[in-house]
Amino acid sequence: MFSVYHQARGLGDDSVIRKALAEDWIPITNDKDLGEKGYRQRRPHRGVIFLRLDDETAPSEIRTLGHLLKNYADQLPDRFVVAEERVRFARR
Secondary structure: OOOHHHOOOOHHHHHHHHHHOOOOOOEEOOOOOHHHHHOOOOOOOOOOOOEEEEEHHHHHHHHHHHHHHHHHHHHHOOOEEEEOOEEEEEEO
């Protein structure tokens, strides 16, 4: 997995999706446009974690991602995941 903010800041959404696919990464983002490309436009990907939290502070994101990885790590590859205060896996 990689953080779009930390490792791909400044890249366009198409470039992020291509980079993640080529490098076998699962992007973690709160960018709705990137989520749109991964889910609605069905761009090829190895997985996308879309953070949609009411509390977007770092502790909240860390807590949510920790819960996601602890309980669902084996289900993340090749899935579009919406991580809210709860976790939802989208159907493809």
